[in-house]
Amino acid sequence: MRDVIVIGAGGGGAVVAKELAARGLDVLMLDAGPAHAKPDTDWTQLEDDQNNLFKGALRWGPSDRTKTGWLRDTPQPSFINQVAGVGGTTTHYFGNSPRAMPGVFAGYAGADAALYDTAHRFPFRYDELVPYYRWVEAILPVQTAAMGTKEAAFFRGCEGIGLPVQTSKDITRDAFRPQENAILQPEGWAGRTNDPARLQYPQAKGCTFCGHCYQGCAMPRQAPVNLKAKRATNVSYVPMAKTADLWMPGGKAITLRANAFVTRIHTTRRNGELEASRVDWRDVRSGQRHTEEARVIVLAAGVVESPRLWLNSDLPDPNGWVGRGLTEHAFDWLIGVMPYDTESSKGPASAARADFPGSGALENVGLTPGIQALASNFSDSGIRGAYDLGLGETGPWTGKAGRAVGRELKDMMGDVNRLLNVLVITDDDVEAQNRVTLSRIFPRDEHGAIPRVEIAKRQRSARTLRNRRQLAEKAAHILKAAGATKILRVDFPPFLLHLQSSMRMGLSADNSVLDDQGEARWVKRLYVADNAALANGYGGVNPTLTTQALATRTAEKIFQKYFGGEAWVGREGPISSVDDRVTQAVLARGL
Template sequence: MRDVIVIGAGGGGPVVAKELAAKGLDVLVLEAGPRHDKPREQWTTFENDANNPLTGYLRWGQQDRSKPAWFREWSQNSFMWQLSGVGGTTQHFYGNYPRAFPGVFNDYDGPDAAEYDVNHRFPFSYGELVPYFEWVEETAPVMTAAMGTREEVFFRGCETTGLPVQTTKTTHGPSYRPQENAILQPGGTAGRTSDPNLLSYPQATGCTFCGYCFQGCMRPVGAPRNQYAKRSTDNSYVPMALTADVWARGGKPAELVTDAFVTRVHTESRAGTVRATGVTWRDNGSGEEHREDAAVVVMAGGCTENPRLWFNSGLPNPNGWVGRGYTDHSFDWVVGSFDTYTGNPKGTGSSSRLDFPPYGGMENVGVPPALNAFATTLSDSGIRGQYTNGRGMTGPWDGPAGRLMGPDMKEFLAGGLDHVLAILVITDDDVEAGNRVVPSALPADENGPIPKVQFQPRTRSARTRRNREFMARKTAEVLRGAGAKSVYRIDWAPLLLHVQSSMRMGESERDSVLDSDGEARAVKGLFIADNSALANSLGGPNPTLTTQALATRTAEKIFRRYFGGDPWVRSESPVVSTDPRVSTRLGELGL
């Protein structure tokens, strides 16, 4: 009998595991995908090897890449970019850690309060989450991103908007700033040379500016796993959970089992109340099934798989909101071509941003060649100058929106990627009940009925569409101000990457799955601790920091409610992620 079973080792589950293992609880983490325990032997910087959705090592699938990727049913001409494996989607994220906007919490009374999704707010105050933000920011750790030429060009454009530089972690209004990101600052020779012979640990520490964030971080060469630059959870929270006995007084290391697909959550009725009692999981390699019991179960399998597991387990859904409210950020891609050097693909994936509450924001993004080709051709508007798919979007960019071809593409790439600046548009999206996960009518796979994402990304709410248009225009203005000789809007087709809220917490039991503590209203002892628990789309900021802050808070609620513990936020230093004791123990474990 375990104390806690955590389902999923992505962005949120390892946070709960680390916090509760530090308190001495018996924690089992079950991850459906692989553990890449020796990245320098198992990974490459070849983009297709990493990112191919069917065969890449960063795919939604089991450890054996000769076997098919797992299937989901979703809308035509959209792309759902989610990963399995230890670290989940944080394996390829850019480490951007902005806080949610205060306007999405239930105590906000600013002059623009009515401009947010007021029907789906967080069921507590922004101030209540601040200590948990701070806890994660110290733990990861989160730092102000290192700057380079690309950021200088971006900020030059931001200066022409008349907006101020943001100097606080909390966003109080429209402003721009360096990213707050979970990437270790370059030290020693890192950031000072491109000679690979000079970029090994400990001569080089932190980010070496390789430019391959999307393929998973495995640098500096020779560094212990918890000293890899990008703080994806496979490099931060998972190592801490597995070594809790050496850094936490009374801590007990969590157990991690990978290639282990959970197919059922078990419950029983106690005095008229449904209680979670354990799980059944399937070994992907052998096909054998195993049963584990626990006092508490934490689902952290993601916005698509959590509803699937709920339905496949036959759990109660009294208000019909399990899987509903599937929400993303309505991305767009706006690019500029420059006569001067921009250094766009150099360094970390994204190190600068402009936020514009209550509409959303934008962030400069540098990608290697294949991903750049993907980004500049993923369009809903058709081919620029050839056909428009009926959209024909015009604005402060050159010609109609759409993917580039012919003379436009030649002009855009005339100076190479080092003369390009690419900006990602990120919007605040409404939570919409019609966007949902349901069981598919297609045949089940070895893990049970598969999920269908019923998502209508082209019929978003009027407010969401307004936000996207507003931010796309602001982005074009920034590129013009930075000196771009030409600006193109791609009008991205739906890229489902920042996904949240399919198992949302909320103020009312009428339209939420979780109470304000992250516990399922219909099943006691069952918590959710990943992006699917978020009440809304946060105003537009990247979701990882808020998810991890909320997961930390949820771990505390679990500890107090089910194990008689006291709160710990504000009372203990969490700075252990790069502790040498963790490095030593990881070496002993062969990690």
């Protein structure tokens, strides 16, 4: 019997695995997708090769790319951007690592307290999470983003509308700032040349400014895997977990199995309570089925698969909140056509932001051409101005919202480096109708009933819709102040790359699945440690740092409650994933 089984090696799961391995527990981590262990040789920088939904290296599907991806049932126009495999969706992510807004936590008494989703606050205070933020920020590490021309343009726009600059990691007022991100700062030749011969480690270290964050970061070439620029968990937490016996006195290396799809969580009844006891998993390549027992099981399969697995396991759902209350930040996208070069396709994909407590956030995002075209055309309002259906809101942008076609699209896409994009990240409400269930339409696949993901975009709460509209207006004003000659508002349908709160922790047992420790209310020894555990949309910033801070706290709670251990955060100094001891361990183990 294992001490702990972690299901899912993505943003949250890998954190629990590494933390408990460092405490000497016997941890098995199972991930449904590929190992993503050798970005240098396994990945390219070709947009279609990496991202194609049906056969790309980063997709929701099996590691054998000749096989079809795994289906989800989405009744509305929407796009779920999740990745199977070690690292999970952090292989795609941009590394932006802001802290959540303090106003979404219990006990918040600021003047703006009423502006948040007050019915669904976190069940503990913001202050309690801060030491865990610091711990994760040191491990990844999180640094102030390297910046270039597009960020300078975005900041000019922010100053132009009178926003002050924020210098604290704690978000307390409307302000702009460089991102705090989990991408190593450039050193040596990095960021100074496009010459591939010079962009090899150790001549180049950190971010090379290649602009390919979305494609999965393999830069700088030849760097030890734990020194890749973008700190996706396959290059940060996972190598640490696999070598915990070497860099941590008393640590124990985890066992990691990729291509291991968990299909059921079993329970036993002890002292009148239901307890998680073992999991069934299927080897995706051979089709063989296995069972493993553990003292504690941690569910971290992501916001869609965690509730799917719960429901397929016939675990209890007495209040109907398993899968419910999904938040997704009601994204939108504005594009400024600029009269000058923005170098939008270079550098970290997103290195500048503005935050608006109570409403959400805006990010400057630069993309490579294929992804820029995708983002520009993904509209819920159809072709700009072509329909008389009441679609296409007007506002401080050019004409009606919608997607550009024909000459307008050609002119815009003619030079991505003359564009300045702003992503709208709405602080959206936990709303019961937005949810993950099991599909009754599509047949089961080899891993059970498939998930159905429902987002009623046009029936969102008045607060969600108001926040989204206000942020779109602010984005347009920023672009105008930065000199845009044309501003397009695309009006995204649900673009699901920030997904959270489908197995939410909460103050009330009436509308939450987890207690304030991250343990399932109705199944003891079962914890949730991915974005699904988040209590709400945490103010409309990026999720992963908060999930990782919470996962660290959850690991401590598990260690204390079931293994008689003591808390460590705040008592010890963290060892960073780029520390020499970790690099030596990674090299010694041949990772």
